[in-house]
Amino acid sequence: MSNHWIALVPQDPNFVPDPQTHDGALKLFQAIAPDADEIEIKLSDKIQFFDCGTNFERILCPRCGQQLLLAWWQDRMGDDHDGNGFQLAKYSTPCCGAFVGLDELRYEWPQAFARFGIDAMNPNIGELSDEQRGEFERILGTPLRTIYQHI
Ligand SMILES: [Zn+2]
Incomplete structure (x- = not known):
């Protein structure tokens, strides 16, 4: 169920x-x-x-469209969470160095x-x-x- x-x-x-x-x-x-x-x-x-x-399904870089590794994203989710919620600080993506918050990544599905x-x-x-x-x-x-x- x-x-x-x-x-x-x-x-x-x-x-x-x-x-x-x-x-x-x-x-x-x-x-x-x-x-x-x-x-x-x-x-x-x-x-x-x-x-x-x-x-x-997957997460894409909002600037170059490359798929981001789940492990990279999970590490940033851990970095960003302060125990009560998310800071949405900016991180540099490994593909092209775009400086973005976790909320700006392209999530499929949303x-x-x-x-x-x-x-x-x-x-x-x-x-x-x-x-x-x-x-x-x-x-x-x-x-x-x-x-x-x-x-
Ligand atoms: Zn990129």
């Missing part, structure tokens, strides 16, 4: 939407995915990692770093449309990324 989640997180890792908007976002997700097992808000003082689980997220467990709706994401963006007042997590 496997589970999957659709998570929406701000494109800006530090952005936390106004608390008064959270309820509206929950209600919208309930309307879009009435069969979901659970819909919840994730809120943290420090930046957390929103991973894609077994949907993970993964993200954020203090705020809203997710639905087993939403049973396939993919979220651009229009649906746009509705969440209007309610929460910020551009969002969609993360599909499979575990």
Whole structure:
């Protein structure tokens, strides 16, 4: 038995939407995915990692497009985490020396770093449309990324 989640997180890792908007976002997700097992808000003082689980395929350098070694990335994830969350410091990629934060790497499937997220467990709706994401963006007042997590 496997589970999957659709998570929406701000494109800006530090952005936390106004608390008064959270309820509206929950209600919208309930309307879009009435069969979901659970819909919840994730809120943290420090930046957390929103991973894609077994949907993970590879990580690419945002400048030259070369695939990054998983071991290099795992070491940087360790360096960047202070025990409570991620700093998103800049690191030099081994391929071309691009100076980038972990949130700027190209993840396939997408993964993200954020203090705020809203997710639905087993939403049973396939993919979220651009229009649906746009509705969440209007309610929460910020551009969002969609993360599909499979575990
Ligand atoms: Zn590169």
